Amino acid sequence: MRAADLASTYPTVHPETPAVEAARLLAGQNLPGLIVVDGSGTPKTILPGTQVLRLAVPAYCQEDPALARVIDEGAADVFLRELGDRTVADTLPKQQRELPVVDRAATVLEIAALMARTRTPLVAVVDDDGLLTGAITLDALLDRLVEQ
Amino acid sequence: MRAADLASTYPTVHPETPAVEAARLLAGQNLPGLIVVDGSGTPKTILPGTQVLRLAVPAYCQEDPALARVIDEGAADVFLRELGDRTVADTLPKQQRELPVVDRAATVLEIAALMARTRTPLVAVVDDDGLLTGAITLDALLDRLVEQ
Numbered sequence: 225m226r227a228a229d230l231a232s233t234y235p236t237v238h239p240e241t242p243a244v245e246a247a248r249l250l251a252g253q254n255l256p257g258l259i260v261v262d263g264s265g266t267p268k269t270i271l272p273g274t275q276v277l278r279l280a281v282p283a284y285c286q287e288d289p290a291l292a293r294v295i296d297e298g299a300a301d302v303f304l305r306e307l308g309d310r311t312v313a314d315t316l317p318k319q320q321r322e323l324p325v326v327d328r329a330a331t332v333l334e335i336a337a338l339m340a341r342t343r344t345p346l347v348a349v350v351d352d353d354g355l356l357t358g359a360i361t362l363d364a365l366l367d368r369l370v371e372q
Numbered sequence: 373m374r375a376a377d378l379a380s381t382y383p384t385v386h387p388e389t390p391a392v393e394a395a396r397l398l399a400g401q402n403l404p405g406l407i408v409v410d411g412s413g414t415p416k417t418i419l420p421g422t423q424v425l426r427l428a429v430p431a432y433c434q435e436d437p438a439l440a441r442v443i444d445e446g447a448a449d450v451f452l453r454e455l456g457d458r459t460v461a462d463t464l465p466k467q468q469r470e471l472p473v474v475d476r477a478a479t480v481l482e483i484a485a486l487m488a489r490t491r492t493p494l495v496a497v498v499d500d501d502g503l504l505t506g507a508i509t510l511d512a513l514l515d516r517l518v519e520q
Contacts, residue, residue: 292481329441370395
């Protein structure tokens with residue numbers, strides 16, 4: 225059982241995708257995160273769902289929870305306005321951490337260790353050229369690990 | 373729109389719950405994480421799904437991915453053996469971080485900021501006595517934020 229056998233097709237976004245569209249994709253399909261690919265199809269970043277939230281919560285709310293409590297306008301309005309005209313590229317972390325990306329021969333244990341280490345419930349699978357061929361979610365991996 | 377309006381019932385585990393049972397719960401119901409409560413019903417820890425994986429991946433695989441690659445036995449066997457006779461208590465982090473727990477009056481923006489800060493796609497909602505009354509998942513929150 226290798227990554228190639230576990231991977232499924234997974235929707236992607238590009239750096240130039242509007243942030244609002246990326247948030248809608250995440251919400252609409254209940255995805256565990258976003259895979260950002262460049263024009264050639266190489267994964268550049270994998271964002272856990274919780275970190276996509278970070279893009280849309282105003283900085284003053286993140287720094288001071290007491291401020292978030294007193295905002296009396298609709299949260300959805302704040303959220304969408306905060307995303308505004310930004311693109312996915314505007315919202316990527318400045319510092320590149322270890323990417324949850326594996327080749328097609330990765331074992332289940334490698335994938336599990338990588339998800340745990342990067343705290344990302346989503347791993348991209350690439351071919352020998354580094355191009356995305358599919359993805360493995362935490363749910364899919366757990367089903368495989370636990371339900372045998 | 374406050375936490376009390378968003379919260380749904382959510383399964384819990386106890387410190388003495390066998391780790392295998394906790395992993396099966398996570399996998400079987402596609403949960404984003406586990407809420408660990410004590411005997412009185414107070415949330416003690418909330419574990420993101422990726423950190424539950426950490427419990428079940430042998431330490432030598434986490435430290436050296438090259439070793440994980442060469443293991444030729446079934447991953448599910450390794451996983452279940454690693455969980456062994458351990459309980460949830462054995463697998464909790466030694467150091468307590470900020471818990472993703474809110475009171476019933478928390479706003480959507482507070483909840484979103486807390487999920488982002490703790491990198492946990494799951495927030496527990498407690499009453500005035502600190503007892504669990506429900507939980508809010510990232511999926512539920514995003515649906516509320518994006519689909520209006």
